[in-house]
Amino acid sequence: MGLFFLVFFVQAQDQEKFVDTTALMILDKMSGVIGELKSVGFKSTIARDVAYSDDFYIKEFTSSKVKITGPNKFSIRVLGEHKDDLYAYNGSQVIYYSFKNNIYTVADAPDNLIETVDWLYTDFNIEMTTADVLYPSFATDLVDNMDFVEFLGVTHIDGEQVYHIGAANERMTVQIWVSADAYYLPRKTLITYLEGKYAHQHETNFTDWEMNQQYPEQIFEFLPPPGARQITWMKQD
Amino acid sequence: MKAKNIKLTLLLMGLVGMLIIPQMVEAQRMRGGGARGGGMARPAASRPAPSRASSHTAQHVNRPATRQDVRSRPANSSSRATINGGASRATSSRSNNSRVANMSGNRSGNNMGNRTTTGNRVNIDNSKNVNVNVNNRNNYNIRNTRNVAYRPPYRPYPRPPMIWGGVGFYCFRPYYYHPFTPFYWGPMWHPWGFFIATLATTAIIVSVENEKYHYDEGVFYQESDGGYVVVEAPQGATVKVIPSDAQTVEVSPTVNNYYYGGTFYEKDNGEYKVVAPPAGATVNKLPEGAEEVKVGDQTYVKYGDTYYQPVQVDGDEGYEVAQVEPVEGDD
Numbered sequence: 001m002g003l004f005f006l007v008f009f010v011q012a013q014d015q016e017k018f019v020d021t022t023a024l025m026i027l028d029k030m031s032g033v034i035g036e037l038k039s040v041g042f043k044s045t046i047a048r049d050v051a052y053s054d055d056f057y058i059k060e061f062t063s064s065k066v067k068i069t070g071p072n073k074f075s076i077r078v079l080g081e082h083k084d085d086l087y088a089y090n091g092s093q094v095i096y097y098s099f100k101n102n103i104y105t106v107a108d109a110p111d112n113l114i115e116t117v118d119w120l121y122t123d124f125n126i127e128m129t130t131a132d133v134l135y136p137s138f139a140t141d142l143v144d145n146m147d148f149v150e151f152l153g154v155t156h157i158d159g160e161q162v163y164h165i166g167a168a169n170e171r172m173t174v175q176i177w178v179s180a181d182a183y184y185l186p187r188k189t190l191i192t193y194l195e196g197k198y199a200h201q202h203e204t205n206f207t208d209w210e211m212n213q214q215y216p217e218q219i220f221e222f223l224p225p226p227g228a229r230q231i232t233w234m235k236q237d
Numbered sequence: 238m239k240a241k242n243i244k245l246t247l248l249l250m251g252l253v254g255m256l257i258i259p260q261m262v263e264a265q266r267m268r269g270g271g272a273r274g275g276g277m278a279r280p281a282a283s284r285p286a287p288s289r290a291s292s293h294t295a296q297h298v299n300r301p302a303t304r305q306d307v308r309s310r311p312a313n314s315s316s317r318a319t320i321n322g323g324a325s326r327a328t329s330s331r332s333n334n335s336r337v338a339n340m341s342g343n344r345s346g347n348n349m350g351n352r353t354t355t356g357n358r359v360n361i362d363n364s365k366n367v368n369v370n371v372n373n374r375n376n377y378n379i380r381n382t383r384n385v386a387y388r389p390p391y392r393p394y395p396r397p398p399m400i401w402g403g404v405g406f407y408c409f410r411p412y413y414y415h416p417f418t419p420f421y422w423g424p425m426w427h428p429w430g431f432f433i434a435t436l437a438t439t440a441i442i443v444s445v446e447n448e449k450y451h452y453d454e455g456v457f458y459q460e461s462d463g464g465y466v467v468v469e470a471p472q473g474a475t476v477k478v479i480p481s482d483a484q485t486v487e488v489s490p491t492v493n494n495y496y497y498g499g500t501f502y503e504k505d506n507g508e509y510k511v512v513a514p515p516a517g518a519t520v521n522k523l524p525e526g527a528e529e530v531k532v533g534d535q536t537y538v539k540y541g542d543t544y545y546q547p548v549q550v551d552g553d554e555g556y557e558v559a560q561v562e563p564v565e566g567d568d
Binding site: 054102125 | 331333334335336337338339340341395396397401402403414416528529530531532533534536539
């Protein structure tokens with residue numbers, strides 16, 4: 001299940017659903033391509049609204065470089081507000097390392113990617129929102145959770161042709177832009193959360209896709225840099 | 238072993254050298270020609286390259302032999318189809334040990350200290366008294382389940398908490414990470430779990446909730462087999478004297494507490510009473526026994542059940558006692 005759906009699960013009620021098959025076919029094609037990949041890499045930049053104080057949201061920017069090898073390895077480098085982190089998963093453990101503070105934490109992890117991403121969220125509250133589009137059930141989850149799914153047309157982002165898809169339910173709207181080339185990879189997602197005092201947004205941009213590259217397995221193993229200290233990783237009850 | 242390594246390295250260097258500097262090969266040929274003909278304009282001897290080339294040739298001829306007596310390698314690693322069949326290690330491969338804990342005190346992982354931690358922070362049940370395990374000193378329970386992790390601040394928090402795991406961490410000052418180094422208060426002070434055979438004559442006996450403690454110089458002890466073990470200071474205990482180098486900590490404009498060795502004291506009728514850490518107060522040293530924990534995106538220092546947020550106080554590094562309260566689920 002997509003992470004943004006985990007939190008906002010909507011019971012299928014007697015809502016009138018409007019689902020545009022064009023939109024679904026594009027999403028299926030996208031998921032189909034992703035489902036065939038043995039390894040994938042990309043860069044993502046995230047801009048999201050964060051509550052700073054009661055009536056004041058600020059926007060925080062993060063960028064990541066992601067490398068994933070199926071079935072159970074990833075290496076994610078995250079640069080953001082006050083953080084410069086690495087998450088490395090080698091099939092049996094996830095290690096978090098902070099370049100900024102030279103500390104690291106280690107936890108034993110499940111042996112496959114999907115469970116590990118879910119486990120990182122439920123146990124440690126680590127959201128890997130860029131992983132949502134990589135879930136095998138992305139298209140079906142979208143249909144299940146949204147009341148409206150519609151193909152909104154062809155447009156351009158940075159000179160590149162993209163298909164624009166919109167989806168909505170009472171709690172949020174989701175827009176996805178899928179590249180209109182042979183690969184149908186996601187270019188951008190924008191989620192607008194409608195609940196809470198103010199609507200707030202979470203935008204992700206995907207660039208520099210690498211597909212089926214053979215990443216050396218060693219890059220997913222973590223060696224503590226000199227002077228790095230291991231600390232305890234708290235998990236949620 | 239080392240000599241062979243160096244030889245091999247040189248070999249490889251030479252090999253690479255031969256690949257990327259084709260004129261070396263040329264030089265060899267030229268030199269051969271020069272020696273034979275003698276009529277070459279170029280003075281072969283003054284060029285450094287020829288002499289190097291000759292050592293190359295020597296190595297080159299020997300190469301198959303030296304290769305064979307290099308330490309044992311898999312004969313044919315080409316099953317991996319990598320450029321060199323796979324590197325051989327100079328060190329033994331290391332593993333990382335998982336270290337995870339959850340907030341109610343249950344720990345898992347390979348790197349557990351000798352201390353045992355008990356569960357709930359708010360537990361006034363008298364049946365859960367401090368246990369004495371006479372046979373094994375290392376399992377001695379040095380935590381006090383009656384202690385509370387913090388007491389609320391005198392003024393409300395202006396900023397929203399950091400929310401994680403259904404719990405909000407409230408602080409007045411912004412998060413500012415600095416590495417944790419345990420502070421040592423001097424020869425009379427000891428961390429929890431420390432065993433001492435006899436106490437100084439200045440030690441007094443303090444009784445709290447039907448439990449007997451011994452107190453000396455800012456440290457609380459309980460009897461254990463053959464001696465005394467340092468335990469967590471019981472809140473509510475009253476002592477007459479605290480060490481002179483205790484730090485004054487402002488709790489509110491009208492109330493001060495005293496801080497020494499990880500324990501907070503409040504002056505009460507001329508005596509000093511052990512109190513829960515006041516949320517919002519700052520200290521700049523935390524004892525051994527405190528550990529850094531990663532909570533969501535931030536790293537706190539946890540001492541007992543109290544979370545300290547690393548902050549800056551007047552440009553110096555300090556720790557603020559955090560209020561940790563369950564919050565309503567949101568975003």
